[in-house]
Amino acid sequence: MNKLIYLTLLSGCITTTVAAKTIYNGDKIDGVPVITKLDTSDLASGKIYRFMFKGVDMNIGQSWYVPVMVAKGNNSGSKLLLNTGIHGDEINGSKVIQNIFASLNPKQLNGTVVGVLQASPNSLTHITRTWHLSTDGGFSEDMNRQFPGKEKGNTAQVHAYKLFNNLYLGNADYAIDLHTQSTDTAYPLFIYADYRLPAVQHLAELIPADQIKIDDGKGDAGALENALDKANIPTITLEIGEGRIYQPELINRAIQGINNVMIDNKMIKGSIGLTASSYNTYIANDMVSVRAQVGGYAEILVKIGDNVTTGQKIAIQRNPFGDIIKEYTAPISGKVLSVGTGATRENGGLLVRILTQNPDPKCKFGC
Ligand SMILES: [Zn+2]
Structure with a gap:
């Protein structure tokens, strides 16, 4: 129903359908037109557009705006x-996203690229x-x-609703x-992907990431990735x-991967460069996070990408006087996916996350 506006013509009671179009509210912000809904199908081809998408309102009666770019190719496509x-x-x-759009030529593009730059301003x-x-009084x-x-929810929920229904879908x-x-924590180039969906696996492995976590989407309820997957958008x-x-x-490696995705979908010309298979991406189905059990100064003894074995010492924490108050060992063998980079850590703060292959058949699509 969102997609279509039904117009009833009273004379003769004829009902017809008109596709929803991009809705401009007439405002401009720094010369950029404001929209409340995006429908890329009604934009003229062969151009790059800039919009400010009007999100949820603030308590002071003003609105949050999301900058959006659209490259509408000369030819149809993905x-x-x-x-x-x-x-x-x-x-x-x-x-x-800025660099991808700087390199796109809409005259030679097949299909449409939408770049949302500040989804949560x-x-x-x-x-x-x-x-x-x-x-x-405020909460987060x-x-x-x-x-x-x-x-009809709080501002975070309503903003997400507007993004999802009026900008993405x-x-x-x-x-x-x-x-x-x-x-205060770091990843390499890393992907979460729901491998139950072949199109998602294909998308993930076009990118020369360092590591991929096979995921069944159950872990993070409300993540955009899972909501879009459920809406049949890999x-x-x-x-x-x-x-x-x-x-x-x-x-640069992320850009290379996204270019691979566009080449694979015949949106742009070119040959596919490094992918997961040629980059030898580490793909595994389980991960374990080692978190601080006390507050104090942390020293991480491993680096992202290191292979660790069960029982290997991976981090220590010291009290303000410099005494070691806690030592941490790897609970499982695998590859270091993430480390804490902030030197002070409190209870629950991430020290080391290890990505590992879990042989349990239940974990085929992620544990
Ligand atoms: Zn994030």
Whole structure:
């Protein structure tokens, strides 16, 4: 019903259907037109567009706006959605999308690329992974646990609903949601992918990531990746390194992978470069996080990508006087996927995450 507006012509009682179109509310922000709904099918071909998508309202009666770019190719073809900024302390993805759009030539593009640059502007202003709500004095919600959102909910839920229904749906055949690890922790180039869906596995393995976690989507309820997969839009979460900074090598490898996706879908010309198979990506179905059990200064004794064996010492923590108060060993053999980069860690803070192959048949699609 969202997609169609039914117009009833009273004279003769004839009912006809008209496709929903991009809705402009007439405003401009810094010269960029404001939209409340995107329908890329009604945009003229062969051009790159910029929009400000009007999200949820703030307590002060103003709105949050999401910058969006659309490259509408001269020829028909697949629709690829590139999304970033769901978490506000994750920056590498914005550079990836900016550089992809700088290189796209809409005259030679088949299909459409949508780039959503600051999906959660509230979180970006606070440089945090959560959306700050002002109700009842304020609290926070993880924006990547809200999808597909609620039409009548709190601001995080309503913002997610608007993004999902008025920006993403209808404008994507495939989607890549660009993230990084959180502040004070780091990933390599890493993918979460639901391997129950062959199209998702194919998408993931077009990218020369360091590691892929096979996932059944049950772990993170409300993640955009899972909500889009459920809406029959094959989606991966692409984690690009660590929070807050630009990491050129990882950014460039992510771009290479996204170019592979566009070449594979015949959206652009070219030959596919490094992929998971030629890059020798480590693909596994289980991961274990070793978290701080006390508060104190942490020293991580392994690096991302190291192979570790069960019982190997991987981290220590010291008290303010420098005494070692806790030692941590690997609970399982595998490859180091993530490390804590912040030197101070409190209970529950991530020290080391290990990706591992679990032979249990129940874990075929992820544990
Ligand atoms: Zn994230």
